[in-house]
Amino acid sequence: MINHPILTDNDPQKDTITLNLGPTHPATHGVFQNILEMDGERIVSGVSTIGYIHRAFEKIAEHRPFYQITPLTDRMNYCSSPINNMGWHMTVEKLLNIQTPKRVDYLRVIVMELARISDHLICNGILGVDTGAFSGFLYLMEEREHIYEIYEEICGARLTTNIGRIGGFERDFNDIAFAKIKQFLVKFPPILKEFETLFNRNRIFIERTSGVAAVDPEVALNYSWSGPILRATGVDYDVRVNEPYSSYEDFDFEIPVGTKGDVYDRYIVRNEEMWQSLRIIQQALDKIEKEPKGVFHADVPEFYLPPKEEVYNNMEALIYHFKIVMGEIETPKTEVYHAVEGGNGELGFYLVNDGGRSPYRLHFRRPSFINYQMYAPMSAGMLLSDAILNMSSLNVIAGELDA
Amino acid sequence: MGNLSNQQLVQRLTARFGERITVPTEPFGLLTFGTSAETIEEVLRFLKEDGELKFNYLTDITGIHFPELELSIGVIYHLHSLTNNVRARIKVFIDGNNPKIPTATNLWEGANWMERETYDFFGVIFEGHPNLVRILNVDEMTVFPMRREYPLEDPNRVDKKDYFFGR
Numbered sequence: 001m002i003n004h005p006i007l008t009d010n011d012p013q014k015d016t017i018t019l020n021l022g023p024t025h026p027a028t029h030g031v032f033q034n035i036l037e038m039d040g041e042r043i044v045s046g047v048s049t050i051g052y053i054h055r056a057f058e059k060i061a062e063h064r065p066f067y068q069i070t071p072l073t074d075r076m077n078y079c080s081s082p083i084n085n086m087g088w089h090m091t092v093e094k095l096l097n098i099q100t101p102k103r104v105d106y107l108r109v110i111v112m113e114l115a116r117i118s119d120h121l122i123c124n125g126i127l128g129v130d131t132g133a134f135s136g137f138l139y140l141m142e143e144r145e146h147i148y149e150i151y152e153e154i155c156g157a158r159l160t161t162n163i164g165r166i167g168g169f170e171r172d173f174n175d176i177a178f179a180k181i182k183q184f185l186v187k188f189p190p191i192l193k194e195f196e197t198l199f200n201r202n203r204i205f206i207e208r209t210s211g212v213a214a215v216d217p218e219v220a221l222n223y224s225w226s227g228p229i230l231r232a233t234g235v236d237y238d239v240r241v242n243e244p245y246s247s248y249e250d251f252d253f254e255i256p257v258g259t260k261g262d263v264y265d266r267y268i269v270r271n272e273e274m275w276q277s278l279r280i281i282q283q284a285l286d287k288i289e290k291e292p293k294g295v296f297h298a299d300v301p302e303f304y305l306p307p308k309e310e311v312y313n314n315m316e317a318l319i320y321h322f323k324i325v326m327g328e329i330e331t332p333k334t335e336v337y338h339a340v341e342g343g344n345g346e347l348g349f350y351l352v353n354d355g356g357r358s359p360y361r362l363h364f365r366r367p368s369f370i371n372y373q374m375y376a377p378m379s380a381g382m383l384l385s386d387a388i389l390n391m392s393s394l395n396v397i398a399g400e401l402d403a
Numbered sequence: 404m405g406n407l408s409n410q411q412l413v414q415r416l417t418a419r420f421g422e423r424i425t426v427p428t429e430p431f432g433l434l435t436f437g438t439s440a441e442t443i444e445e446v447l448r449f450l451k452e453d454g455e456l457k458f459n460y461l462t463d464i465t466g467i468h469f470p471e472l473e474l475s476i477g478v479i480y481h482l483h484s485l486t487n488n489v490r491a492r493i494k495v496f497i498d499g500n501n502p503k504i505p506t507a508t509n510l511w512e513g514a515n516w517m518e519r520e521t522y523d524f525f526g527v528i529f530e531g532h533p534n535l536v537r538i539l540n541v542d543e544m545t546v547f548p549m550r551r552e553y554p555l556e557d558p559n560r561v562d563k564k565d566y567f568f569g570r
Contacts, residue, residue, distance in 0.1 A: 242488050348463060
């Protein structure tokens with residue numbers, strides 16, 4: 001990046017071609033721009049330009065009460081919004097010392113793992129498209145639709161979900177939601193199996209992806225990578241295991257790791273994570289059976305909005321409702337960092353609170369932003385078509401990249 | 404949890420740096436201490452390269468602005484020792500009129516964009532950074548928008564005053 005040639009187009013010594021990859025290249029996933037210096041098909045060097053959809057979420061968050069920040073988090077990694085929502089709720093709960101009941105934790109785990117599956121489905125499906133295999137993507141999109149239907153049952157929304165509230169959920173999962181989750185657990189595995197049969201041993205796919213953009217674990221750690229792409233290099237860092245949140249310590253699952261850190265390993269790691277997510281969801285459903293029914297939020301009337309009918313008929317509920325909406329609640333003056341394992345890495349929330357209605361400072365540690373910075377340096381020496389595949393397998397989401 | 408407790412970490416740090424770091428606190432179990440712009444590079448290098456501590460993972464660099472303080476700009480580092488599974492937070496406060504701090508890009512390549520982002524929003528000059536230019540905002544921008552003096556919306560509005568937000 002530093003030794004990017006700065007010869008102008010008219011310079012007789014210039015023997016490379018400047019190529020604008022983006023801002024709206026169809027194979028890129030959102031608005032990315034990379035200015036590449038090309039020597040034939042090979043990339044000599046490149047510079048990434050980002051910030052096309054920067055929306056100043058951190059500044060906006062300083063002027064919003066805690067419960068109004070959840071919709072902002074939706075719009076970061078919009079392929080797995082529920083994980084962002086839950087991460088934010090858990091950050092605030094950590095700040096306010098709210099203990100959520102086990103059943104709430106398990107319900108959250110189900111939603112987060114569904115979100116992880118839908119995130120990885122998109123990534124691996126698109127990876128197939130970028131190698132020229134369109135059919136796998138179409139199989140998977142139908143399954144993502146089923147996940148979105150489950151979201152719809154739970155919260156009414158599909159993409160920008162705003163699922164849950166600080167302290168739990170706004171309502172219990174209904175019977176249809178549970179039925180749909182169970183149906184998904186039955187119907188999805190054969191389709192994922194079929195997808196793997198199409199790709200895993202497919203010679204064209206292997207030759208396009210194996211050995212492409214291989215990364216050593218030392219380099220990946222040096223660039224602060226996290227998530228599936230770090231695990232593909234062989235580092236078993238997963239926030240769900242290292243710092244369990246939302247009762248992940250109660251679950252039995254494995255962390256798949258790769259060996260070479262190339263595009264193929266990332267694909268395999270993501271696929272295996274989907275299988276593990278299915279295991280987790282099944283366990284969560286079994287555990288919920290043993291928990292008391294109907295518990296869907298913590299008993300914290302100071303922070304959790306009471307039901308509307310009580311607000312109109314009950315003095316206490318009315319007072320709490322007023323206080324929560326007007327931001328008259330007492331919050332500790334301290335700072336908190338909370339991380340969750342997002343679809344593509346460690347999603348962290350650094351919240352500095354001064355006791356006011358809104359955060360004094362809120363910083364999002366966005367995995368896409370940090371994972372993407374290696375893209376231009378690692379593209380040097382790569383074929384252009386390999387660089388496109390590398391971009392797909394990094395699973396950079398423009399909304400999270402630019403926040 | 405990891406093999407390294409916060410107490411051990413504090414012992415190692417005070418033995419090495421003594422008065423040059425502030426008294427550590429532990430909000431929600433995350434060891435937090437402050438240091439100065441002169442010492443920060445040494446602290447980061449010690450934490451990263453010490454054979455026992457091994458804080459080899461830079462989680463995050465960000466900034467914060469307290470206009471009422473003499474040293475008004477804060478730079479906050481989050482480090483993670485993956486082998487010991489311990490996190491640490493380091494804060495450095497510097498003069499808001501002349502915010503300068505040594506870069507961490509010599510230690511972690513990943514610090515590059517994090518520092519560019521902090522420069523973009525708070526105007527912190529990371530000395531020795533290879534390419535300290537704006538990253539998310541447009542290049543023509545003249546202000547550092549996350550500083551407190553820059554309002555989110557039209558400052559003439561009467562319905563969005565700070566006291567409505569509890570401060």
